[in-house]
Amino acid sequence: MIALLVRDLRLATRAGGGFGLGLAFFLIVCTLVPFGVGPEGGTLARIAPGILWVGALLACLLSLDRIFALDWEDGSLDLLATAPLPLEGAVAIKAAAHWVTTGLPLVLAAPVFGVLLHLPGAAQPWLLASLAIGTPALSMLGAFGAAITVGLRRGGLLLSLLVLPLYVPTLIFGAEAVRRGAAGGDGTTPLVFLAGITLAVLAAMPFAAAAALRVNLR
């Protein structure tokens, strides 16, 4: 399992792996929003929690089809399916690799983007915590969507149509925690719900994703 994780991370970080693309996309979103709504600090501060969460979600979406697509094309996915490692484990590892290359950089960079959007200082810990707790769920749900669409032509567009509605609860609780933090309140309650969703997704989704992969590999 660790060998698979290291292999995926190495593939993602080498040239052509697309590492950092999500981060750059996140930066562009955070740059474009002030052009759209105007540069007043008050307005930006009010919408910053939503923009940061939606931006993180879209940046995550951008790289989802890479989770299985390359391995599907060169056949290594078939090898993984016949390997002694259960396919569920392989799926979980691949989602973890996606999180390390996309979710984790977003979490670490989010406070900087928060400053760009005038997010109040009191909300920064909440932003960091909610993204750290919520992005693993985004990667795992994304792996499920990628597993369903892996063999399809025009899979990319379909992938976003399938995955984005699944992101709704995560987005609600994540952004709510930051919003409560920005208002000077306590965001623990949404954060606990968010953690519950993430844990449930991590526990159940590898099975659904592996089932979908087996159908597509048939």
Added chain:
Amino acid sequence: MSIWEYANPVKFMRTSAAILPWVAGGAAVSLAVGLVWGFLTPLDYKQGSTVKIMFLHVPAAMMAINIWVMMLAASLVWLIRRHHVSALAAKAAAPVGAVMTVIALLTGAIWGQPMWGTWWEWDPRLTAFLILFLFYLGYIALWSAVDNPDSAADLTGVLCLVGSVFAFLSRYAVEFWNQGLHQGATVSVRPGDRISSAYSYPLYLCMLGFFLLFVTLLLIRTRTEIRRRRTAALLAREVQG
């Protein structure tokens, strides 16, 4: 005699052909009587004539949710027992459910404009319905995107299971996110906070009518799907031979 006999397409076609006129007739009669009766109900003292939108809105919303549940049950039957008719029924039900969702959303908007003063409000129930509509769209799109019918049935089945969990989760998550304008349920067996019987009888009739209408459309669409499968099989055999 068991329900699994209808997994046999021949048996299903024969039985559905026999009951289809009755179901369709029942739908036509109960919808005609229910809607006309609903139209003749007295005006509500507060809502005036807009209360009559309810006779379309409530049954459509009810069916939109129940059709998804029916798709979930059919997907489970397909995934567990691999009965083809079940998978085709789930496929046939999805567009009907999506249209019901649209009817509920549109009639709600038309009613909300004079009553709440807004076409759309980010109320939990409204938002949850919009999300349900997105799930319907994704489900239909996945069916049309996969070429192999068995793979399509498997993938949409898994998606339906996961989607059900998340549609349910979203329903309660949005309540956390925003408090609502929409009234609670007033069609219930509990006495008290209940709709007046002047409205409830035509409403029940409309619900029955919408349900029978759904069964009619479901049977017709499932029969079409089975025939399409047969045509494809015949064509494939001809190309081979």
